[in-house]
Amino acid sequence: MLLQKLTKIKFNPKMLIIFLSLLLTVCAKNSNAKREMKSEMKSAMKGEEYYLNTPKLTSLKSPEGLMLPLKKSNYHVPDVTQKEPVGKQVDIRPPVQILALIEASQSQYANGISTLFLEDSPGNLWLEVLNIIKKKNLPIANQNDRDQTLTTDWITWDNINENPPFSGRYEISVKQNERPKRLILKTLDLHQGEKKITDPNYIQRYNNTVLNTIIEGLYQTQVYAENTRAIHKAGSLDVQSSSNENGLPNIVIRASYATVWERLPLAIKKIGMVITESRRSEGTFSVTYKPVSDEQWEKMGIKKPDLKPGEYKLQLGDLKNRSSLQFMNSNGQTLIQSENDDLVPVLKAVFSETETEK
Numbered sequence: 001m002l003l004q005k006l007t008k009i010k011f012n013p014k015m016l017i018i019f020l021s022l023l024l025t026v027c028a029k030n031s032n033a034k035r036e037m038k039s040e041m042k043s044a045m046k047g048e049e050y051y052l053n054t055p056k057l058t059s060l061k062s063p064e065g066l067m068l069p070l071k072k073s074n075y076h077v078p079d080v081t082q083k084e085p086v087g088k089q090v091d092i093r094p095p096v097q098i099l100a101l102i103e104a105s106q107s108q109y110a111n112g113i114s115t116l117f118l119e120d121s122p123g124n125l126w127l128e129v130l131n132i133i134k135k136k137n138l139p140i141a142n143q144n145d146r147d148q149t150l151t152t153d154w155i156t157w158d159n160i161n162e163n164p165p166f167s168g169r170y171e172i173s174v175k176q177n178e179r180p181k182r183l184i185l186k187t188l189d190l191h192q193g194e195k196k197i198t199d200p201n202y203i204q205r206y207n208n209t210v211l212n213t214i215i216e217g218l219y220q221t222q223v224y225a226e227n228t229r230a231i232h233k234a235g236s237l238d239v240q241s242s243s244n245e246n247g248l249p250n251i252v253i254r255a256s257y258a259t260v261w262e263r264l265p266l267a268i269k270k271i272g273m274v275i276t277e278s279r280r281s282e283g284t285f286s287v288t289y290k291p292v293s294d295e296q297w298e299k300m301g302i303k304k305p306d307l308k309p310g311e312y313k314l315q316l317g318d319l320k321n322r323s324s325l326q327f328m329n330s331n332g333q334t335l336i337q338s339e340n341d342d343l344v345p346v347l348k349a350v351f352s353e354t355e356t357e358k
Contacts, residue, residue, distance in 0.1 A: 098116070141153040186207070238254035240252050244326070250326040252323070257319075271302070302346050302349045307339055
């Protein structure tokens with residue numbers, strides 16, 4: 001198209017040749033620049049550091065007699081004189097945050113000390129912490145049960161990006177009689193090989209790493225306790241037809257998420273729903289529904305729901321002291337209101353006679 005337009009314009013042949021030569025040169029340079037940029041990006045990703053040898057900026061020298069425009073500071077690039085880490089010495093990892101896994105808890109980090117505040121912790125926090133430390137194989141140097149304080153031996157953190165690895169010693173204490181209860185962790189020493197580390201960023205990273213190890217253990221203990229309570233809790237659950245914030249039909253069950261999660265599999269199995277996959281972190285069940293016989297429906301005293309056999313997905317939601325349950329077909333569509341309403345008395349009946357699997 002470009003050549004066709006150019007041929008319609010009366011050009012001097014020499015000018016046309018020069019123009020085309022310039023055009024080809026610009027295109028070639030542009031392609032080379034793109035290739036060089038891609039090559040530089042790949043090199044940077046591999047960890048090559050040749051870019052650090054880039055020469056410093058030099059002052060623009062103009063020919064004698066040529067007046068340059070007035071200098072403005074808008075685009076001034078200052079000379080960097082301070083010595084800061086560069087290349088692989090720069091830690092580009094995000095900071096380690098204290099995990100928010102435990103209900104009714106808060107945390108903070110200040111001046112090398114990580115603190116976890118526990119509003120509701122009925123058990124003996126000190127004994128729980130000791131048990132977790134032993135399970136995680138964290139070495140203990142000194143332990144004072146009266147003051148509920150301990151100091152760890154050297155804990156080494158193996159990381160392929162850190163050679164030699166970091167190792168640290170920590171003081172862990174529990175304030176059991178305060179409200180809220182407090183779990184306090186303080187760094188005593190942090191080394192990388194033989195070098196003592198005083199960088200606050202590294203101190204915070206590994207201080208919070210130790211605390212998170214304990215928090216994960218406390219969370220697992222909490223989940224186990226909730227599951228145990230759910231397993232031993234029998235009796236009927238209040239089940240009601242409802243709708244979510246988008247107006248789509250769902251079911252509300254007046255029981256905690258943990259209770260419903262544990263009791264639901266055996267309950268729906270009684271009506272012919274077999275779980276093929278479940279993900280607690282997402283609150284989802286994939287089920288295959290093949291209705292039980294009419295005789296079994298009659299034996300349970302339940303009216304058979306108007307629900308077609310097939311594949312369904314169940315979405316369980318956490319509403320604190322209640323739970324929501326939504327049924328979706330294989331196309332990802334929620335049940336219509338009448339189908340949703342049919343399941344309410346069914347679930348209420350099977351929950352009333354069902355404990356969780358033991």
